[in-house]
Amino acid sequence: MLRNLVVFAYVFGLYIGPFCRSQVKAVCRTLILNCVNYKLQMQPQSLPSAQDVFFIMPSRSTLALFAVLLTWQFDTIKGACDDKFTRCAQYPALCASASIRESCPKTCKTCESNLCTENNGGCDQVCTWANEAVSCSCRSGFRLENDNKTCVDIDECTERPNPCFIGLPVYCVNTLGSYSCQTYKCKLPGEMNYYKSPKCCKATNGRCGTTESIRDRYLETRLLATPTVTRIFGGTNAGLSSWPWQAQILNNGAPHCGGSLITDRWVLSAAHCFTSSSYENMFVYLGQILSASLDSVDITRRLQRTIEQLITHAEYSADFRNDVALLKLNSPVQSNDIISPVCLPCGETPEPGVKCWVTGFGRTNPSDFSGSEVLQEVDVPIVDPEKCRKAYAGHATIYTDKMLCAGYDAGKKDACNGDSGGPLVCQRADSCEWYVSGVVSFGKGCALAGYYGIYANVINYEAWIREQLGDDSANLCSKIYNQCRGRKDKDTDCETKLDKCETFPKYMKANCALTCCKLQIGEISNCFDNSGMTNICHIYSNKCRDPTLLTFMEENCKKTCNFC
Known part of the structure; x- marks a missing residue:
């Protein structure tokens, strides 16, 4: 009987739901998620489909809420401060649920004047409306100033005893x-x-x-200088503004996938997140570290958007090749301290061994399918493509030109179900700037020893992204990295022949292609003193313009005499 009820709930939410209120569909889907124990070996890191589930005993409260919703009459009552269902007044005890509060604003008294909805009540971070007054508070790691509005960072390193002291000079x-x-x-x-x-x-x-x-x-x-003065296994909770590009995608009110904000209007995600789900029932959330699916979550600064347009790669295949998608938001977002876009690689790619970070709201425990309530972060090193291909031999095809692998030989740290589409980000070699190197795609289990997380390699899709974004792709890259990628030197003495890159271009292109490319883009300079002449150049540096030594100095002391 119970199983029949749950099956009915699922079918009702998926198929009858379109004729009812969207919140009813969300509750039905939430009921199913509470009844799922999802197990698989080779898996995309997203939510299960109907074919993948089997049922266990749901909670009494969930069944009670579902029964109440089924008995409601679904006639909409017009008016911003009116209950949407005729029987809301009979169930005020259920107002603890965000779904009920949204559907029953009059009964739950959520439509009264709330100054937190206007400019966040003047609060820097968290605004709470209680007893008809605004109350400001701060996130963990911040302190509320005397104005009771401003939040400042707590410097744990100087304001408290050294938290790193463990008997070593840390x-x-x-x-x-x-x-x-x-x-x-x-x-x-x-x-x-x-x-x-x-x-x-x-x-x-x-x-x-x-x-x-x-x-x-x-x-x-x-x-x-002036005169005035966190699919994440083994991860930790993320800081408020550590990952301002992190997007969470909810489908019918349930956590679905992740994404990365790359412009004020576009989010990068995974194609497999949208193969069996309509984006019309999805919402994209930005500026949060608590899952948008929670009933009691601070919503004063987060942004919610619908998906205006979905573009999945035309050559995406079931083996996760070309597993990338672009979501166009229904309206642009304004960048601030907790919401801002991440850079594209712009030609840069992390070398094997480089530590990058993956973030998401996915599973953190094999026995808990519901995912994390708090955004998680975990470090994972980039893995050599050939090593990764061999690790998956017989289990999955690793397309080394399309995919990126990251993780530890011993496992323990990885992305997991619910993190799909989210970012694998690395910091630039020449700055602290972050760029999205990978899109969470799939893996064998989660954090298993010998198996690494597989990501769509974003550098191979930069041209595709620009093509899809059209005019919105302007200024995506202020600098192009690794412009000489793929070029090699045959000769071993190319840097001693830099002047020949222009005078003998055909020969140098065939034998010193990499060196001449670096010279052309300014990565190396042709301005140097000839080998063995450095000391002499310094001794006669005041003779650079002396007519007697001019020819000698021009040939041997270009750097010292600034003849470049």
Whole structure:
């Protein structure tokens, strides 16, 4: 009997639902998700379809709520502050559910004047409307100032006893809302630590890939120069503004997939997330670290958008080749401290061994299908493509030109169900800026030893992304990285023949293609003193313009005499 009821609930939500209210469909789908124990070996990291589930005992409260919804009359009552169903007044005790509050605003008293909906009530972060008054509060890692509105970062490294001291000289590195313990702390002007790393990078304030921590360090350096003064296994909770491009996609009110904001209007995700689901029932959420599916979640600063247009790669196949999709939001989003786009690779690709980060709201435990309530982050190193291909031999085809692998030999850290479409991001080699290197695609189980997470390799789809975005693709890349990718030198002495790149272009293209390319884009310079002449050039540096030595100096001391 119970199984029949659950089957009926699922069918009702999927097929009869379109004739009812969308919230009823969401509740039906939520009921099914509470009744699922989903197990598979080779799996895309997204939610299951109807064919993949089998049922277990649902909670009494879920069945009670479902029974109430089935007995309602679905006649809409017009008016912004009116209940949408005729029987709302009979069930005020159910107002704890966000679904009921939305459908029964009059009974649940959610339509009364709420100043938090206007400019966030003047609060920096969290606004709570209670007893007809605004109450401001801050996220973890921040402190509320005396004005009871402004939130400032708590510097755990200086305001409290060193949290990194464990008997070793470990440095505490502060970040917005958090900190990390490192073996080295970067101190030079304009520099900061790579994310949770002892290595240093250059702080920038670009159009994309810049978090609030990076921006703060950049601005702090500028001010000092003036006279005035988280499918995630093994991960941790993410900070408020650590991943401002993270998108969460809900389908009929249930967590579905992730995505990356790449412009103010477009989100990058995975094609397999949309093969069996209509995007018309989906919402995209930005600016949050708590799952949008929760009943009690702070919504004062997050943004909700519908999908105006869905573009999946025309050559996507069931073996996850070309597993990329683009979602056009119904309206642009304004960048701020918790919402901003991530950069495209712009030609840059991480080398094997480089530590990158994957984030999402997916599963964190093999026995818990519901996924994480808090955005998770986990570090994963890039894996050599050939090593990854061999690991999956007999299980899946790894297209090394289309896919990227990341993870540990021992497993334990990985993306999982519900993280599909989300970002694998890395920091630039020449700055702290973040770029999206991969899109969460699939894997054998989650965090299993010997098997790595598989991602769509974004660098191979940059041209496709620009083509699909059209005019919206302008200024996606302010700089092109690795422009000489694929070119090689046959000769071993190419850097001693840089002047011949122009005088003998045909020969140099055949034998010194990489070196001449680097010279052309300014990555290397032809301005140097000839080998063995450095000391002589320095000794006679005041004779650079002497007519007697001019010819000698021009030939041997270009750098010293600035003849370049």
